[in-house]
Amino acid sequence: MTRLSEGEIRDALIGCTIGREIFVLETTTSTNDSVLERTSPSTPEGLVVFAERQTAGRGQRSNSWESAAGKGLWFSFLLRPKIDIRASAQLAEWAARTVADTISKGFALLATVKLPNDVIVAGKKIAGALVEMRAQKNAPHIAIIGIGVNIIHQPEDFSEELRPRAISLAMALDREIDRHQFAVALLRNLDRTYGDAFAR
Numbered sequence: 001m002t003r004l005s006e007g008e009i010r011d012a013l014i015g016c017t018i019g020r021e022i023f024v025l026e027t028t029t030s031t032n033d034s035v036l037e038r039t040s041p042s043t044p045e046g047l048v049v050f051a052e053r054q055t056a057g058r059g060q061r062s063n064s065w066e067s068a069a070g071k072g073l074w075f076s077f078l079l080r081p082k083i084d085i086r087a088s089a090q091l092a093e094w095a096a097r098t099v100a101d102t103i104s105k106g107f108a109l110l111a112t113v114k115l116p117n118d119v120i121v122a123g124k125k126i127a128g129a130l131v132e133m134r135a136q137k138n139a140p141h142i143a144i145i146g147i148g149v150n151i152i153h154q155p156e157d158f159s160e161e162l163r164p165r166a167i168s169l170a171m172a173l174d175r176e177i178d179r180h181q182f183a184v185a186l187l188r189n190l191d192r193t194y195g196d197a198f199a200r
Contacts, residue, residue, distance in 0.1 A: 003070070004050050004180060012184040018077055018191040020046040029056040031076035032132055032146040039078055041139035048187065050075040071153045072168070073183055076146040077190075081198040085141045088131040091198070092117040095129035095145050098193050102186045103127075109172055119149075124167035126150050149186070151179050 006022045013019030028034045028051040035049050051074050054067035067074045083090060096113045103111040103121065112120050119127035127149040135141050153168035169177045 002180070003052060004183065008180060009050075009183055009187070013187055013191070016188060016191040017046040018079075018194060019048055019187045020044065021048065023047075023049045025049065025051045027051065027053045027055060030054055030146070031074055032130065032144045035076045035078050035144045036132075036134075039142060039144075041136055043078060045078050045080045045142075046191075047078040048075055049077070050183070067148065068153060068157045071157050072151045073147070073149045073179060073186070075183075076144055079143045079145060079194065079198070080140045081143050081194075083198055085133050085135060088133045088143065089116055091133075091143055091145060092129050092131045094193065094197055095131070095147060095190070096127070098189050099127045099129065099147060099149060099186065102182070102189045103169070106182065106185055107169065107173060109169075121167055121172050124165055126167050126169065126172070147186075149182070151177050151182060 004024045006024045010019065010022045025034060031049045031051050031054060034051065035047060038047060038049070053069035054074050081091060093113065093116055096117045096119055100111040100113050100119045103109055103119070109121055111126065114120050117129045118125050127147065130146040131143055133141060133143045150166060150168035152170045154171065155163055158166045
């Protein structure tokens with residue numbers, strides 16, 4: 001397993017809002033929590049935190065998210081979208097659709113979105129998104145978007161419970177996948193589509 005590099009990812013995202021600041025942590029409870037800890041009223045949007053391993057990753061409806069160490073992309077990022085704080089479902093759908101599009105275009109795989117926030121390949125879950133919005137005193141509200149993508153898992157890397165319902169890019173394509181390349185492609189697409197949909 002090659003560890004993700006803060007510097008390499010940041011250098012590949014020069015000029016992007018999402019990715020203007022990158023942290024790669026070895027372990028954290030949840031990358032959403034880690035972004036919140038680093039956020040003050042003056043923190044600009046675009047901060048991204050990756051973790052090689054999460055001990056308390058979260059999914060929708062308080063479900064836990066399995067985050068096998070070094071096997072996927074587990075990351076969250078900070079936004080200050082110009083939408084109503086009650087409209088978080090729009091952000092979850094946008095994030096999931098962007099993940100699906102990045103997979104479809106990058107690997108010629110059919111990836112679809114199961115609303116509100118799951119990404120499906122070959123009938124199995126490959127990725128998901130979680131949005132947490134917070135009101136801020138004397139500052140625009142914030143959104144923290146967490147994304148998990150199964151990249152290089154093999155079946156034995158999933159729990160027995162998840163194995164029938166989960167898939168990774170490596171399993172779908174039967175080959176090695178470069179996590180760094182996919183991380184950069186996904187962040188670039190998120191940056192481009194966010195500007196079109198929410199930032200103006």
